[in-house]
Amino acid sequence: xxxxxxxxxxxxxxxxxxxxxxxxxxxxxxxxxxxxxxxxxxxxxxxxxxxxxxxxxxxxxxxxxxxxxxxxxxxxxxxxxxxxxxxxxxxxxxxxxxxxxxxxxxxxxxxxxxxxxxxxxxxxxxxxxxxxxxxxxxxxxxxxxxxxxxxxxxxxxxxxxxxxxxxxxxxxxxxxxxxxxxxxxxxxxxxxxxxxxxxxxxxxxxxxxxxxxxxxxxxxxxxxxxxxxxxxxxxxxxxxxxxxxxxxxxxxxxxxxxxxxxxxxxxxxxxxxxxxxxxxxxxxxxxxxxxxxxxxxxxxxxxxxxxxxxxxxxxxxxxxxxxxxxxxxxxxxxxxxxxxxxxxxxxxxxxxxxxxxxxxxxxxxxxxxxxxxxxxxxxxxxxxx
Numbered sequence: 001x002x003x004x005x006x007x008x009x010x011x012x013x014x015x016x017x018x019x020x021x022x023x024x025x026x027x028x029x030x031x032x033x034x035x036x037x038x039x040x041x042x043x044x045x046x047x048x049x050x051x052x053x054x055x056x057x058x059x060x061x062x063x064x065x066x067x068x069x070x071x072x073x074x075x076x077x078x079x080x081x082x083x084x085x086x087x088x089x090x091x092x093x094x095x096x097x098x099x100x101x102x103x104x105x106x107x108x109x110x111x112x113x114x115x116x117x118x119x120x121x122x123x124x125x126x127x128x129x130x131x132x133x134x135x136x137x138x139x140x141x142x143x144x145x146x147x148x149x150x151x152x153x154x155x156x157x158x159x160x161x162x163x164x165x166x167x168x169x170x171x172x173x174x175x176x177x178x179x180x181x182x183x184x185x186x187x188x189x190x191x192x193x194x195x196x197x198x199x200x201x202x203x204x205x206x207x208x209x210x211x212x213x214x215x216x217x218x219x220x221x222x223x224x225x226x227x228x229x230x231x232x233x234x235x236x237x238x239x240x241x242x243x244x245x246x247x248x249x250x251x252x253x254x255x256x257x258x259x260x261x262x263x264x265x266x267x268x269x270x271x272x273x274x275x276x277x278x279x280x281x282x283x284x285x286x287x288x289x290x291x292x293x294x295x296x297x298x299x300x301x302x303x304x305x306x307x308x309x310x311x312x313x314x315x316x317x318x319x320x321x322x323x324x325x326x327x328x329x330x331x332x333x334x335x336x337x338x339x340x341x342x343x344x345x346x347x348x349x350x351x352x353x354x355x356x357x358x359x360x361x362x363x364x365x366x367x368x369x370x371x372x373x374x375x376x377x378x379x380x381x382x383x384x385x
Contacts, residue, residue: 034074038103040093045085049263050110057315090114094121104332105322112136112183132314151364157190165198174227179207187233236263240270247273283313286378296350317349
């Protein structure tokens with residue numbers, strides 16, 4: 001054989017061995033022993049408060065489980081991807097968690113628009129996903145691999161409508177929604193439907209977009225109808241700015257909102273313009289009466305030196321429900337875990353006993369929280385029915 005042919009054959013052999021080794025490693029990766037829990041959430045950007053709280057809750061659940069021996073004979077590995085509050089990045093993050101990290105189950109996102117982006121990836125790849133706190137009904141409608149452990153907007157909207165009418169005795173309310181957010185639009189529709197059914201009147205509806213910083217024209221229209229309350233089903237950044245501007249225009253009525261308000265930054269940037277106002281959530285430390293909730297609150301305080309909010313509790317519960325399903329499935333196989341998730345019944349969680357219905361949604365009570373100068377105070381619990 002010619003010397004050049006020998007050199008070529010040696011290179012081909014080495015190249016083939018390298019390819020075979022890479023293929024073997026990839027195969028090992030796809031068949032990785034044990035369980036990897038994937039988490040995608042906003043750890044930076046305008047919704048970072050949401051992601052940080054959720055991650056803390058998930059980490060607490062993972063560490064507690066691993067202290068007890070893990071799952072399927074191995075410690076559970078947590079893989080985390082930052083979405084930066086962007087829908088395109090959410091889809092990419094989920095793809096990486098599944099393809100690169102071998103996630104058995106994916107937990108996320110918090111914002112419904114981002115969960116919709118991630119859910120489509122999970123459904124296409126047949127990997128179960130559990131959103132801890134995305135309340136838009138459209139999220140689980142993506143497909144049979146998508147689940148949630150929080151309530152949905154039709155119920156959350158009804159809760160705030162009942163509170164506005166029956167507790168605050170409001171007759172006239174205006175709505176200011178984020179037109180680009182499925183969460184905000186859906187919650188606004190649910191509130192209006194329930195509030196009018198209870199005999200109230202929605203006197204005007206205006207819209208803004210996430211990232212807006214000035215709302216003068218819309219507020220002039222809204223406040224011109226002299227509402228007693230202003231329902232703002234948005235996220236904390238814009239809500240705080242809207243409150244400051246509305247109070248500056250002389251609005252003295254009540255602000256009302258949903259769980260998108262639940263972030264420490266709200267009380268840091270609202271200039272105390274939301275003190276005494278109310279929003280709905282799925283959890284409050286003061287309302288934690290079951291043993292799992294009390295243990296969660298205690299351990300969270302010990303570790304993070306602050307109270308957990310609803311996002312942290314729901315992150316914890318999403319992980320708990322995932323672990324329960326994997327344990328019952330006895331496998332990290334996606335199809336087996338999906339089937340076990342669909343049969344989730346009465347799993348004890350920080351936010352109460354968790355059962356998933358035929359739509360893969362949790363049926364939950366809601367709490368009303370009051371905004372104070374530097375914190376949120378539990379007001380009451382509203383149960384379904």
